Amino acid sequence: MKNRKSLGQHWLKDRDILLDISDFAAVDNVDTVVEVGPGLGTLTSTLFQNFKKVIAVELDDRLAANLPKSFPGKNLEVINQDILSIDLEALKLPEKYVVAGNIPYYITSPIIQKFLHSEHKPEKIVLLIQEEVAERLAAKPGDYSILGLSAQIYAKVTLGPIVDREFFTPPPKVDSQIVILEPLAEPLATESTMALIKLGFIAPRKKLISNLAVGTRIAKTELQQIFKELHISENARPADLDISEWVKLEKNIHKH
Numbered sequence: 001m002k003n004r005k006s007l008g009q010h011w012l013k014d015r016d017i018l019l020d021i022s023d024f025a026a027v028d029n030v031d032t033v034v035e036v037g038p039g040l041g042t043l044t045s046t047l048f049q050n051f052k053k054v055i056a057v058e059l060d061d062r063l064a065a066n067l068p069k070s071f072p073g074k075n076l077e078v079i080n081q082d083i084l085s086i087d088l089e090a091l092k093l094p095e096k097y098v099v100a101g102n103i104p105y106y107i108t109s110p111i112i113q114k115f116l117h118s119e120h121k122p123e124k125i126v127l128l129i130q131e132e133v134a135e136r137l138a139a140k141p142g143d144y145s146i147l148g149l150s151a152q153i154y155a156k157v158t159l160g161p162i163v164d165r166e167f168f169t170p171p172p173k174v175d176s177q178i179v180i181l182e183p184l185a186e187p188l189a190t191e192s193t194m195a196l197i198k199l200g201f202i203a204p205r206k207k208l209i210s211n212l213a214v215g216t217r218i219a220k221t222e223l224q225q226i227f228k229e230l231h232i233s234e235n236a237r238p239a240d241l242d243i244s245e246w247v248k249l250e251k252n253i254h255k256h
Helices: 015-025 042-047 061-070 105-116 131-137 146-152 191-200 208-216 220-229 243-254
Strands: 032-036 053-057 075-079 098-102 124-130 155-163 176-183
Touching: 015 042, 015 098, 015 124, 015 155, 015 176, 032 042, 042 053, 042 061, 042 098, 061 075, 105 124, 105 131, 105 146, 105 176, 124 131, 124 155, 131 146, 131 155, 131 176, 146 155, 146 191, 146 243, 191 208, 191 243, 208 220, 220 243
Parallel strands: 032 053, 032 098, 053 075, 098 124
Antiparallel strands: 124 176, 155 176
16 A cells, blocks of 8 residues: 555564564553554554554554454454544543554654653553654763653653664665653653753753753853752753753752
């Protein structure tokens, strides 16, 4: 079936990689998986090796209509909707479920945020996404971005294998990578800290203290004192601070 470029469709054709995604998604005593963008059903087939039920959310009406024909007798529920607009509560998910998918690159962040901020979070999220985005999600101090911090505040993020573009039909312009997110019982920071992070990244390449002076309207001399107390270098860039440092910084700035 011809892919639709507007939906970012690239069919993954390597069976071993599909099995890897399914195995990474497997969780003991979890029988239901929400598959985002099942496409032709190649990943769906491997998910059935680890899950009794697959809830496949597919925006493309052609693919959604065709999918059940490939899995007669299987517990497959196909929902022909946009995953970003769907009400997760309406899916009537069991208490424990996981999310998996080979997803279009342009909706990676919205999908991750949707599930991580849901009241009914999955046990695990396993996605095949653009390699560069996967690396940003799992970044360490010095390479942090808003995306990475916002994911790591809510989940443990680990990386799986890199998947060369040649394993897709048609081949995308970049390589992909499996990313595994395991939502935390409690986030590592508050929304107030997240708001400060966004202010700090107004100009990612500039010094953090300069960005915060503009964003918070706190005098630079006061910020210098706060940085000194927290043992944060005045030359630090936004990408340099880890989550715990952002939390301490927000608490101190909040006092002002």
